[in-house]
Amino acid sequence: MIGKEMCEIILFCNHPVTGELMDLLLKVHKDELLPSVLDKAYELMEFAPHIPIKRCRLVKYNFWNEVMEQSFDEFQHQTIGLIVGRAGNYSLFLETRKENETFKKYNDGGVNLKVSVVDLSTGEVGPAVPMRGELGWTVEELKQHIGDLFNIKSSCMRIVKEEPEDYWSDSSVRDISDVGGTLRGIPISIYNQAIFHLIQ
Template sequence: MSFEIDDCKFHLKAMTRPDYQPLVDNKRIIEKLRERITLMNIELMTEREHNEKIIKDIEDLKDKETEDPAGDKVTSDEEIEYNSMNDEFKDQICSFKLYCNHPVTGKFLESILEVHKDELLLTVLDKAYELMKLAPHIPIERCRLVKYSYDDDLMEQSFDLDEFQHQTIGQIVGGTRRYYPFGLFIETREENEIFDKYHDGGNNLKISVVDLSTGKVGSAKLVRVEDGWTVGELKHHIGEVYNLNSSCMRFVLEEKNDVTDISDAGSTLGKIFRKSTYKDRQLVYVSSDSEDYKKEFKDSEMYVQICF
């Protein structure tokens, strides 16, 4: 560009000499040349300023980040402070694996939920609800978060709003970690259904109902139970789930090709049943018959149906 300016100046000087004899009136041309020289000077100055700024930025960057004799980078105080704040923020994030059975498709969904440790349970539920895109299929009022074991397919503990609404997620799960040995599950319910409360220390049993009047042994279904329940409480729960009379209910545990009547066991379920896993569930046969219940187990119709 400097060469163009010099060329314009040369022509301008020639045209403004006293002895210059133009063929036509060149006043307009002279004005144009002067304007052109001025504009090109401005452009040249702008370009130089831009280049100087780039050079200055590079020099500043070199000053902030140099190398020590060992070859390691020496970071500026501002960058150290930024990295420190960034690390501190990351240390306050709770990251969970999030699961859900879609209320319409029934598909098992999985995602990653990241929330700040100081967020309240309702806020965390709202973010999980949005992440799984459950609206408008089911209202958030019919959803809750549950501590969930994927390996055992077990709902371990329910985080009900009436109990945990004033607690932060960090308080509920015991602080922030890079990895939690459990996930969170968004459990849903029907409009007129009530959530069961899950306490930490539950178990999954396979329950098979035996109809002694027909001899039909029903397919086994998973039922979550509490380790602290008595057998009487288990009878009450199974009676509600399967609409059976709990007063004459018989429980038979199948274990290692052997069966044991546990209907009148005095221990809690945590002492009767071992912790079942996804691949190893304990099977319990259930019957409800007032006459058969009075008989000794090996003389009962229940024994005949499940052993022969």
């Protein structure tokens, strides 16, 4: 009976000193409110005295794609049981911000993106960086968010989407820099993922 009253959550964070990705098992009662769960997560990860709790929050995390999936700023008065639901494996990330920063909003139902920079002078493709996108974004909005991620002006970039042909063939690329509409109109894989290359 006690087990049914508890939620077991895989809690991730970046160590406040080393930056190393860590994970621990967090056990909380299903009727606890989100601020109470944050207190326990903060204590479990031993963030004090490195970062004050007012600069921390919990967000839904996708470990396999390394992206934040949903923020809960408007769910502070909900219990963790309602938030987690019947999910067998549920992951949260103890996210932090700097003193003068504000937290980003992550909407559930977005798309997982991987973006890499291509150097035209050498043809070298940089490492893929994961980010979370919204299906309602236009290509111009996508450019702005990618520009923020890589500190590059959106007007100085061209974006191509990698599109695998089939299991036996190499991938092809499609230039979407001037595509109208939103990401909802761009084919995304059945795994709700897309790979983009930023050419500058």
